[in-house]
Amino acid sequence: MVILCVAGIFFTGQSVRAQELTVGIPKEATITGQYFTLGDIASINGDDTERIDSLRQIRLGHTPQPGQSYVLAGDILMARVRAAHVDLTGITWQMPKQLKVTALAQSISGQQLVKQAKQYLKASATGEVMITSAGQPQDILVPPGEIVFNMALPYGIRYNAPTSISVGVQVAGRPFTTAILRFDIKKYQQVAIASRALNANEPITADNIIFERRDIGRLVPGYFTELDKILGLPVKRQLAPGIVITENMLGQTVLIRRGQPVTVTAKNGSIEVMVSGIALQDGSKGEFIRVKNINSQKVISGQVIDDTTVRANI
Template structure:
């Protein structure tokens, strides 16, 4: 009796073992679950970016993961896809979707990940760039405050340029390009008021017409050069000895248009007249009939032929004639 009972128990256990073993080796079905909201990055997103997969067929899951579902919205922005649109896009990928249990929301909200670059940071980067381009005493002030910008996640780099150069009498534009992970993302244009200060030559007293500039008649003062008429001087040796064309009041900034040239040759002065004819240079004596500064054309008379010609003042004794 006991032996028969033992045999019955063993048969039952064997049958149960076969049943449960068969259940454990049965292939698990593939389930794809998509949540109602997802955050993504990159240029586009795939099923693998938003879904959870439950199943043993890794090869098939890998193919499903690569199904492209759409372009990523701008950083920090979102859009909504209906569930039927999702399925339509997956079917369009021509991947086998049979035998899959889908857990889909009525709609999917897709939001692009983002990081913020503040307007203050843009101003800081552009200002540092300007400071590296400038020398001397300068003051740089931002004109307005740029808006913060949102960019994708990744390492940020900036590229700068001055499309119109540096201006001291008008706003200076700085073009700042934003790169994320080595790719160009956006460009902003920032404006700055750039002031540069230099020591410039100023009349220290009344200067009369034709009076030559001396070290005592000039002082140097700090001025905003953006407010000055072009042609100012920052070095005394550039103007020392030059005559003023008209009377100048004390405190006036000296410019090129106010000054004449030093007279090198005086009327009645003996000069050497030079001329080239082909490869031969001829030199004869002459008399200056006009005062002349370097580079000016004056009338001179050939001492031998008495002929009057025009020539260019080369130095304090030489006039070059064109023949």
């Protein structure tokens, strides 16, 4: 009986010692992720793997911003451990008076951000462009992990004002931050220029127009890049040589001349009537001119449809 008791004491003692754990927490630790656990900062030794796993999962706090640090007092650490409601019996603690926690980080330079944005802008713009960064963005610190850039142009590309581009930074598959960069973008095109002085009502020809390379962001809207779109159109007023030709400087080609025979059409419901007439005015497409009906000798107003047709309003 005595032997059995002694043996029981001996083996019970062995069992208690087998359950003992040692937890060592350093004075400083580097971490990553959204929050850190006891397992992230401490060395936990012992034979009870189940208890060790439970201890390792105890959450101690949020991770600071990448590259930044904060300090936790030892008693606060211990209070957070106890708040986890895990079995803490038989644990030897090696606890410092305070723990400095620093978040791991990697740097993305402002130059790298500009490079990524420029590549996106070049792919988005068409034709000959010159892209210049409007300032140098600051370097940013992000957590460790694979970096992916997501670009967007919230207001599109502008050639007469700074263009804003949104650079979203994704780390390890998760959005981290967004940087807004601005660029000056110049686009160059060959535009129609008066090669000499043009008189009012003089038509555009291949001889009095040349094409020159210009920064279109500095031009008034309505410039032309193709001769076919303005060939034969009259200028409304006298133009100086070297001026950029725009829409508001040009009239329409005269399709019908005064005294020209025309067909006058009129429609009443499903019935369309056509009569012969004489134009009393010059007219371009879409303009309203006076026309005399040859049969009735009445003067009516009609809209120029083409070079032989006027549609009357009835």
